[in-house]
Amino acid sequence: MSTNNQTMNIPALLKEAGIAGLIAGALALPLAGFNTLSINGVLSAETRFDWVIIAAIVVAAGRFIISFGQGTFLPSAGEGIGQLSAVVGKAITKNRNMLLVILLICAIIFPFSPMANRHSLDLAVYVLIYVMLGWGLNIVVGLAGLLDLGYVAFYAVGAYSYALLATTYDLSFWICLPMAGIFAASFGIILGFPVLRLRGDYLAIVTLGFGEIIRVILLNWYDLTGGPDGISSIPKPSFFGMAVFSKIGKDGLPPFHELMGIEYSGLYKFIFFYFIIMILALITNAFTLRIRKLPIGRAWEALREDETACRSLGINPTNTKLSAFAIGAMFAGFAGSFFATRQGFISPESFTFIESAIILAIVVLGGMGSQVGVILASLVLVLGPELVRELAEFRMLAFGGVMVLIMVWKPKGLLSGREPTIRLHAKPEAGDVK
């Protein structure tokens, strides 16, 4: 970097910082400078100029520190961090398999450790749902390169099909789960068939529109879905049809603790949920890792890289895309029916666009196509906001800000693993000259 050699020009930096501050002031003036109050239905405004001044000063100071730092300490600090992360990254890649095994063992031990309580298990299940959704969407976005902004629609289809089947026909979770997956996949095919001929951005918007359509229908089809009231008292799964997780038996099934001959604890139900979603997520992951090595998975990756070339090689783009779309939808359907049984209550509120955005952000911020990146991004984007629930108002504000910052800082995602599964020549070593 040549910035080290440049002489510092303090007045120019100050001027730049001043301009940044002025712009921040102009941005803040109308929105922060006046507070609108609604008193008895009549709006009035009161001034709040101190906020504007604070915003301007903070931005000006921040800008000055950054540009001053760029000339002095930031490049060396950046180099230091870069070297450190390179060393860590190398160590991780070397022991990758071992680390993953350790991670898996930790995840299995976790519910039996003293750390496990209702709250932590609930949080873990919540994060795992997003990990699973992330892995499912990764098939569509990461592998096949199809931008799907309406993934939550399939999640909703899965959730509502389980809720309706279970409450109307008294079917058990283990029968409904595959059915929900099939329903969601069929929806994927019905939607995908006409729109998958479209180019990336259009596809994004059509899927977004489709997600909204599903939500509006769920909201207004009162007879079937209960509209905004949603569906409540969705049954919990039994222990594979052998026992139930309550203190006393139900429907002729013994309670779980009697079946196992152990003390009763309310925690068993949560541990069971934890393992269901973990296994579902791991199935998704194993499926992805396996299918990447099969012809269809390779066709997806090839299609992602160059559609025209694929077509000239005899790959049918529509069918190939459709399969990716349907399989991704199927996993969303599984996750949806799990969500419905865990919550016991679902309503269209849970399936807004913001959910799709969060899932897509998990995939892209994690590094498209990277399975480990999805876990990392889920922890950052889902667990992070949950841990600061007290700051409810600022939660989503920070969420949006973090999304922009990560993209600007690392456009390829936290773990950029957008690499073909096979390559013709040996992979160059990380330290090699490019």
Add this chain to the structure above:
Amino acid sequence: MEYFTQQLINGVTLGSIYGLIAIGYTMVYGIIGMINFAHGEIYMIGAFVSMITFLVLNMLGGIWLPFALIIALIMSMVFTSVWGWAVERVAYRPLRGSFRLAPLISAIGMSIFLQNLVQVLQGARVKPMQPLISGGFQLMENDGFTVIISYLQIFIIVLTVVLMTIFTLVINKTSLGRAQRATEQDSTMASLIGVNVDRTISLTFVMGAALAAVAGLMVTLYYGVIDFYIGFLAGMKAFTAAVLGGIGSLPGAMLGGLLIGLIEAFWSGYFTIEYKDVAVFSILVLVLIFRPTGLLGKPEIEKV
């Protein structure tokens, strides 16, 4: 017939608003090939700025109405443009030349950020405002059903026509417009022949934001209630309008906006109001399937 005429007037008014927002989408898409997802939020900010301007003018004492309108128009255009500029500078410019999804994700993040910023600063409740322009012309009357075109609707339609004319002139006749069209065709080539590409792209965002601000002002006056969430749905519909008209094409955006407004008005007039958004999005899907380039768009040439 009377009912039809009334819905037609309502539809054209609504369509003008969507059209003004759609121009922002279509210009940005044309020039840098990205969906500016935060554009709906820019429109929402425009609505808030104009509402606050009206409130401040009201506090300062009664001002002659046309004068107040002009001040609000200028204020919302200026401040919203700064927001549009800042969004591009912070969230999109560093990502130019990055892979295709990066700016879109950044834009979604920006959209969430702006929505929640306004919620934090101005509260989550809806903001009701006293109607400023009331009354209208009675066009016809039959069987007790009167067709009314309100002064406000006239104001919205006339203002849209004036702005569209100015805007078309700017794009077609000025050096800025030429620079924009050149950048749209080939930004590398444009920079080689001395077009300041960065500045042109910034100005595109500024112009889009200014038009969205006018749409925001119109909505504030027309519906009288705004909240921090209005940007999402309006943005979606305006984007639909841009795609319907052929994305990248300016007359297309206006035509698309008009059609979306009409579809929405007639659908809520003759069918169920709950499903009007479904109707709009279904139209989008149908257009994309049968005419992917939109009504006035040019087909794209696929290159290897």
